[in-house]
Amino acid sequence: MDLIANRPSPSVQDVFADDVNPAPDLMRVESPAVGQSTDDVPIDRYFSKEWHDREVEQVWRKCWQLACRVEEIPNVGDHIIYEIVHDSLLVVRTAPDEIRAYVNSCLHRGTMLRTEAGCVQRFRCPFHSWTWKLDGTLAHIPQQWDLPDIDPDELRLPEAQVGTWGGFVFVNFDLDAEPLESYLENLPEHFAAFDLENRYKAAHVAKIMPCNWKLAMEAFVEAYHVSSAHPQVLSYYGDTNTQYDVWPGVRHVSRMISVQGVPSPSVKTTPPEKTIEEMRRDVPFFGGQPIDVAGGERARDKLAERSREKISRSTGTDLSELSDTEALDLIEYMLFPNMVPWGGQALPLTYRFRPNGDDPETSIMEIMFLFAKGPDGSHPEPAEMRMLGLDEMWSDAPELGSAAMVADQDTDNLMRIQRGLRASKKPGVTLMKYQESRIRHFHETLDAYMDADAAATHEVR
Numbered sequence: 001m002d003l004i005a006n007r008p009s010p011s012v013q014d015v016f017a018d019d020v021n022p023a024p025d026l027m028r029v030e031s032p033a034v035g036q037s038t039d040d041v042p043i044d045r046y047f048s049k050e051w052h053d054r055e056v057e058q059v060w061r062k063c064w065q066l067a068c069r070v071e072e073i074p075n076v077g078d079h080i081i082y083e084i085v086h087d088s089l090l091v092v093r094t095a096p097d098e099i100r101a102y103v104n105s106c107l108h109r110g111t112m113l114r115t116e117a118g119c120v121q122r123f124r125c126p127f128h129s130w131t132w133k134l135d136g137t138l139a140h141i142p143q144q145w146d147l148p149d150i151d152p153d154e155l156r157l158p159e160a161q162v163g164t165w166g167g168f169v170f171v172n173f174d175l176d177a178e179p180l181e182s183y184l185e186n187l188p189e190h191f192a193a194f195d196l197e198n199r200y201k202a203a204h205v206a207k208i209m210p211c212n213w214k215l216a217m218e219a220f221v222e223a224y225h226v227s228s229a230h231p232q233v234l235s236y237y238g239d240t241n242t243q244y245d246v247w248p249g250v251r252h253v254s255r256m257i258s259v260q261g262v263p264s265p266s267v268k269t270t271p272p273e274k275t276i277e278e279m280r281r282d283v284p285f286f287g288g289q290p291i292d293v294a295g296g297e298r299a300r301d302k303l304a305e306r307s308r309e310k311i312s313r314s315t316g317t318d319l320s321e322l323s324d325t326e327a328l329d330l331i332e333y334m335l336f337p338n339m340v341p342w343g344g345q346a347l348p349l350t351y352r353f354r355p356n357g358d359d360p361e362t363s364i365m366e367i368m369f370l371f372a373k374g375p376d377g378s379h380p381e382p383a384e385m386r387m388l389g390l391d392e393m394w395s396d397a398p399e400l401g402s403a404a405m406v407a408d409q410d411t412d413n414l415m416r417i418q419r420g421l422r423a424s425k426k427p428g429v430t431l432m433k434y435q436e437s438r439i440r441h442f443h444e445t446l447d448a449y450m451d452a453d454a455a456a457t458h459e460v461r
């Protein structure tokens with residue numbers, strides 16, 4: 001517990017102790033990292049092509065990764081294309097209860113079978129019309145007399161593994177990889193309270209980022225930078241008292257919790273009336289509405305109430321029992337290597353970070369909003385992804401609301417970080433022991449995958 005002995009108070013757990021609707025049990029426990037290395041993390045992994053190429057083999061072709069949401073492919077034949085560096089998969093619903101992923105490359109001369117999402121009952125290559133059924137077996141070769149020795153059974157489309165959890169579809173190129181269920185470790189248990197399965201993708205924006213994919217992700221998994229980069233939130237956001245959890249024996253999952261509706265410990269000398277005034281002005285849940293907070297009352301309680309009312313109205317569900325933390329706070333998990341799903345309903349975000357093609361110095365960051373479905377399970381059409389270029393800002397996507405400004409502030413920094421690391425004469429980056437313990441945990445797992453026996457390379461069925 002040394003790691004948190006000097007953390008500013010109140011702690012997240014202190015705040016939870018006074019909440020009106022109590023936090024879920026698994027949020028009432030802390031698990032600060034134990035026994036992490038304090039060595040600097042070598043910087044070449046953020047720009048070296050050699051490191052990037054090895055990541056393709058050891059991470060992208062070995063780990064489970066998020067491909068899409070199940071509600072994006074509701075009907076048989078619906079498919080999306082999932083791309084990661086050189087690889088491309090057709091992720092397709094092959095039966096009402098079955099999703100499969102095929103290597104998106106024709107077995108004649110290699111043409112991509114599909115270049116965009118859609119719904120088809122056959123995959124027909126546009127070059128010479130070799131055609132496959134949805135189950136991956138060969139349907140037709142024009143003028144097959146000209147290929148008399150072909151064995152149609154050998155011309156099944158190669159596949160990747162597919163798994164689903166929480167309404168997400170995951171894929172894994174490694175046919176020997178552990179099942180998704182065990183890869184997810186404690187994530188399903190923690191998300192039992194949050195029920196992502198009953199959400200739908202209400203917004204989806206992607207942007208080319210001016211940095212390595214890991215730098216982009218690292219900027220979104222700690223709150224140490226908040227007072228420098230996002231000072232506008234400090235009147236209602238707990239940054240320096242954020243809780244960071246890394247569980248013993250858990251390699252792929254970590255968590256942070258930041259409370260809202262209480263000022264940052266770094267502004268606790270401000271008179272309470274002033275922080276409440278600032279909250280009234282800035283906090284999304286106030287919506288600019290006046291709110292009375294009498295002496296002895298906590299603004300957090302009022303905010304939680306207002307947030308519950310707002311979410312209940314928008315989902316048509318009675319959420320009066322929703323915990324204060326789920327109504328208000330930032331409850332952020334990370335699933336190695338590149339997915340960041342949030343719990344709670346205050347900020348129903350999920351991030352994904354990927355290399356931008358074969359370039360280690362740019363990446364694709366995506367922000368999704370997962371809103372609750374209606375009580376009968378109905379929901380609007382899931383949002384299609386809006387792609388922003390390098391020169392566009394997150395705030396060019398109005399569907400992101402107030403999250404856009406924060407992401408723009410981070411993006412400006414990331415451009416400097418990538419360039420600064422190239423200029424650096426210091427061989428490694430230094431990490432704070434507690435506040436950056438999730439980044440350390442990520443690199444420990446990354447190192448384990450990168451050092452694993454490289455002999456078992458990419459295989460397909």
Ligand code: FES
Binds near residue numbers: 108125127129
């Ligand atoms: S390359 Fe696909 S049919 Fe020829």
Ligand SMILES: [Fe+2]
Binds near residue numbers: 219220226229406410
């Ligand atoms: Fe940030």
